[in-house]
Amino acid sequence: MAENGTLSFSDPDGYAAGFGDARVNLTITGAGDFKARLTRLKLTDLEIYRCCESLPRIAYISLPPEQMFLSFPVGTVSLISDGFALRNDDIVLHGRGQRTHQRSNEACQWGLISLSPEQFASCGKALTGQAIAPPQASRILRPARAEISRFQRLFAQACHLAEARQKLIERPEVARALEQEMLHAIINCLVANETYGNAKTRHHHAAVMVRFEEALDKHIDQKLSMPALCAELGVPARTLRMCCADFLGVSPTRYLLLQRLNQARSALRRADPATASVAEVARSHRFLELGRFAVTYRTTFGESPSATLQRDPQT
The missing domain is CATH 2.60.120.10 (Jelly Rolls)
Known part of the structure; x- marks a missing residue:
């Protein structure tokens, strides 16, 4: 810039x-x-x-x-x-x-x-x-x-x-x-x-959320279960859900889904519609059920995955 x-x-x-x-x-x-x-x-x-x-x-x-x-x-x-x-x-x-x-x-x-x-x-x-x-x-x-x-x-x-x-x-x-x-x-x-009022609690929860982001980045290409994630973070599931609700406004699993959907959307925007397919991009982001992916994608972003793929990258 x-x-x-x-x-x-x-x-x-x-x-x-x-x-x-x-x-x-x-x-x-x-x-x-x-x-x-x-x-x-x-x-x-x-x-x-x-x-x-x-x-x-x-x-x-x-x-x-x-x-x-x-x-x-x-x-x-x-x-x-x-x-x-x-x-x-x-x-x-x-x-x-x-x-x-x-x-x-x-x-x-x-x-x-x-x-x-x-x-x-x-x-x-x-x-x-x-x-x-x-x-x-x-x-x-x-x-x-x-x-x-x-x-x-x-x-x-x-x-x-x-x-x-x-x-x-x-x-x-x-x-x-x-x-x-x-x-x-x-x-x-x-x-x-x-x-x-309670800066000590806020700083503790902020540290939990940083460890949460680090765990997501570490396992970016893997399927994470909540018990395994909480064990890695060293916090009860209730604490993680509370921190995510306060900091992110969504549950841990919803946040992970939103991240994967955003990554898929970026990939669709960058892809050449002449050579790439929605199914290929979906699979590469661990969406194995194409119909469910399309419905979730449309609900989240207001357009179908195929419409994103056909977009001009400059728009």
């Missing part, structure tokens, strides 16, 4: 690849045509993303440890971050190298900002008079109204400059002034108190 500007996507995989060093795995959970817009603004010590998505989805996000990250809803649609329903004045300060689940139940917009730990520390000390240590685990913050309003206004201005005023943002004095304003707004927001 270009350093500054906006790109549009109709392919979830292409969109997920646009987040730089952050790895985003999307599992689409609703029917319809996926559309997304990704706006990016790269400054000296800040990298700013605005993400607009047309369908409900589950995102599993792996953040690189070299940077610090904030994520937050944009507008009034709620996001669920590691089982916590965010308000539009909440900010998630992620732990270094964190892996996190974020889901939406409808079309949504959200923001992601990365900054260097060194800049965070020096700016934090200059503004507050004391060092602000990067968190080991995520913190969900609800800043004062004045601080979050200023932060949201600057975020909107930064995205507008990336989209429509690229010549202006290329001027060093403009970029430097915007970055300093953003850094000050971020630090002032991050001194807010946490909003989540």
